Amino acid sequence: MRKGKKQLLQDEDNRELTQKNTIKRRALLRAMIGIPVLGAFAFEIFKKTTFDKQKRDRIIQELGLENINNTKGIKSPSATKGDLIRIGIIGFGNRAVAHVNGLGFMEPADVEAFKERGIFGDWLAQDNLNIALTGICDVFDLHAEKGLEIARNGIRTTGATPNLPVKRYRHYQEMLDDKDIDAIMIATPDHHHAEITIAAAKAGKHVYCEKSVALSEAEICDVYDTVKSSGIVFQLGHQITQSIVFQQAKEIIDKGILGKITLIETTTNRNSADGAWIRHLDKNGKLKPGDEKTIDWDQWIGTTPKVPFSIDRYYNWQKWFAYDSGVIGQLFTHEYDAVNQLLRIGIPKSVVASGGIYFWKDNREIPDSLHVVFEYPNHDLTLLYSANLECSKNRGRVFMGHDASMVLGNSIEVTVDEESTRYKKQIKEGLLSASEPMISLNSNSGKVDAISGATSKYYTARGLTTTTIDGHQVDTTYLHIKEWLDCIRNGGVTSANIERAFEEGITCVMATKSYLEKRRVEWDPISKKII
């Protein structure tokens, strides 16, 4: 019995110990409860990434777009080797400032602005183009002096060629006669483009010319013939196609992802005085500088009808048909170039334009609302252009195909068509849906991401001024200039060459003619004449 009592006590001790152990074990389990949660998290991540990848891979595979993200490799910039090219700039306004940035120069005042936009470091890292800026020509003293100052200051891209002496020319012909200039960049008002390009080609200088190339059919033909026979390298200022998204858009179109395209809608949507070319006042509403003493008015007028000096005409020349063709020359040219580079549509068979001056009722001649229909029966295609300078709602640039449509801006969004023939099976299977884009590509990696839920929404509708190559923001104007210089040194054909410039020039003249003459204008491909 005694033994039994001892036994009992021991049993109790054991029970207590077991109980303690159980409590300890429970505490231990409680301490580690996060581990299975983490396990579940890892499993869900694995499931999600696998699902996303499989879906993406299947779409990409079915569309044949395996290499679309490698497009960046094609035009990746490399150091430009070869002889030094000495460049002269004719017309040193705002656009020329963008040109010199591309060439590797900068105005001190722009450094801060570039830093604010977060692209100063990328600008500094631009490859050395091995060029010298040795000539500036402008009819306005102030602009010419600004050009000289930029050419002389020390703000240059890393490793750039040291500055050479720079000279001011009073007349473009003096610059063209100078054997110390190899190539010129034209950024004057449009009514000088053809005349200067022709003179430069005759003088054997390579030409980078801003759009529009010319304002009349006769001028375009003259420019075309002279440039063709001279053998110079010509580049029209349409840097837009240098963007990675354009090269990706080309692959999408070439692979037939959209199916048959019968309609392309292009638009201009602006709503500001500056956007409507009212630019003679500064920020404080005061007249910008310039008078007959500092501006060579006769030279500015050139071959256009003589008019007395006008600060309005000097700064706002886009408002008159004598100097430009308004929305057609300034804005449609970019739209046309984008479409022509992608689809090689060339000159339309017919053009109908209609519009008027409905909002900016000043002394302008050019319409502020203009809508043009270009017909391409040989491509089964209509190109629409609709410009509005009194409402900035973005209407995008849309390629409408039977199987899918593509919105192309600073990014690409391709959405399948619900009634598509090609993707019928995939739509039925749920792999593709018209409710979300099947391809979404972005030129800037500056994706919006906030923990508050704006995740994975993309920035769009930013100006197409830079493109992202290997994580760096690269100026498309720089790439376009580089392509021109590469062709000067190594031969080859520029993307905005004289053939494209001719097609664009004729197309624009047809649109302007149709608006002014209020009739349908046609192109005769045999006689190569507008009728």
Place this chain on the structure above:
Amino acid sequence: MKEKNSYTPLQMTILVLLRFLIGWHLLYEGVSKFLTPNWTSMGFLKESKWILSGFSIWIISNKSVLNMVDFLNIWGLIAIGLGLILGLFTRLAAISGALLLLVYYVINPPLIGLEYSVPIEGNYLIVSKTLIEAVALFALALFPTSSIVGLDVFVTSFKNRRNK
């Protein structure tokens, strides 16, 4: 950290659940950024409208600073998420998580008159989910659970042993 469990089982369960949920969310925000090629906070910072907009611009304009901010964002979120789920260094994780969320909030707060170019899901007036999550994390820091349910049990016992 609180030693004795003075919560009822239901209180404890809800507090731990809240800790898991916020931990899961922050961990996934970190992991998804890590998995996104070329992810950068640049777009988010570019939108900055309020008192930190100058600071945000300074970050963007400095490539190396931006890279560092991106790195800290990704790994900070992952570390905070792991801390909350595992219950390890939980008070530190909760407080730093709350501060990080407050920074996100202050960079782009939904105040009257501030407009953002990016659509936001939901409708917010001053109070956004980010702000609520930040305050919830402060609450978790004040009502600790990890010394009972979490790896902080070992941290606490290690500290106690050393103190003895």
